[in-house]
Amino acid sequence: MEIENLDHYSQIILSLAALVMLSSFIMLAQGRLLRLVFVFAVQGFMLVSATAIAAYSFNNPHLYISAAITLALKVIFIPWMLRRHILKLNMHRDVEALNNKTAIMMGGASLVVFSYYVLHPIMQNSSMVLLNALSLSLAVILLGMLLMISHHQAIAHVVGFMSIENGLFFAATVSTNGMPMVVELGVAFDVLVAAVLFGIFFLHINSSIDSLDVDKMNRLNEVDQ
């Protein structure tokens, strides 16, 4: 089935899927933490709009609830909390030097190809066009991992982790028409708890090694060298 035969809702959902992937790439190249958090919030917002449109076009009202939970958590609460931590720890002026940004971006592009390649056999058997978006959500998950590998700051790692969760959420929405409410509430609660725990970790790491750069942790030692 080609894209011009789809209805406009599916086209919009596919476009949003592509834009979510683009926001993952923008996060990958971002050296400033405040901007990274902002892009993360934008990604969350696109996820919310995709979910709301899916709810409308599948006529599936409980997806509205999950969209509302996502809006509250990933667009408002978590970015606000991360922003407050960045400002409090006085890290908003730091620019993180990423080594070999172009190589990372090209690596990200090849991850997209890889996730398409991996999911190709599954998509061959499925009749649902929206499963196309599944490969993009796998790409978002892998890009979130790449973000965690390539950045040094602990806050960037948290953003990467949360964007992995975004990818999983998107995959669940498009492939199952929305998970059962219990599962969704559980995941949302987990994310909330994780966010709070990460905040506590930030403070502890910062007070013990005076920086959130995880590379410096490699040099921690029991004995003086």
Next chain:
Amino acid sequence: MNVLFAIIQTLLFIALAPLLAGWVKWCKCHLQNRRAPSLLQPYRDLIKLTHKQPVVSKDASWLFIIAPYIIFSTTALAVSVVPLLAVDLPTASSADVIVLVGFLAFARFFLVLAGLDVGTAFGGMGSSREMTISAMAEPAMLMAVFTLTMTASTTNLSFAIDHVLQEGLVLRPSFIFSLSALMLVAVAETGRIPVDNPATHLELTMIHEAMILEYSGRHLALIEWASQLKLMLYGVLIANIFFPWGIAETLSLSVLGYGLLAIMGKLALLVVVLAISETLLAKMRLFRVQEFLSFAYLLGLLGMLSHIILEAAR
């Protein structure tokens, strides 16, 4: 009849290009709280330059003198294959998008040679920078164009635009990516603000102006006109490929008039976007241009990928 129309359209394109440049200036001046020059000022500048005697350095070779003519005529040729008013353009079948990119590369090659020819420090510097930027901008542009040609399964611009037009409103993720890639490339190729500042002769980081610093009189007029043509060419490409609505499908006078109004409206809007971005952004460091263009390439690549992943038939 068709060939006559193609010639008239090319002449119209050439005649309107300075007006577009004047409109860019007008928008920018008003956004920056300055008094704007008249919209016709670029025409006056061109006329003034053609009346002045060109001064040529005694070290300049024949290449220096012939280069402006080659640059202008090649750009005019490139312009002649881009559908401006009507989709059905006979010249579009003789040269496709890849040849269009080739024309632009040819013009640039001579501009660079002319910059090197006189042997001033600025000329050589500008030439080397221009080559660096174009080497990175061209793949990005081709990537964006290939997405379009894969969608329409033709490299002929007329057919491709016709395909988009016949299809009606389809929201394609790949087109969003290639549109943004093409916009970034257009900014870099026409020497607009985050990459190069078109309004200065006195900056160490200038690129386009550094190459043409030695030119004067009618030679300068031709080069300036060619760069205005190039700006308009990119504008028309973006406007007509991604938003082709309003372009004439038949060659009757009323439809063509409507097409002219449509393309002028689209270009005017596009230029407002350009002026806003030029007012908001500062010029980049030269070494960050590489990041800017590799982002454009990435967008083009993502456009291609999302065409294959999301849109292709299976």
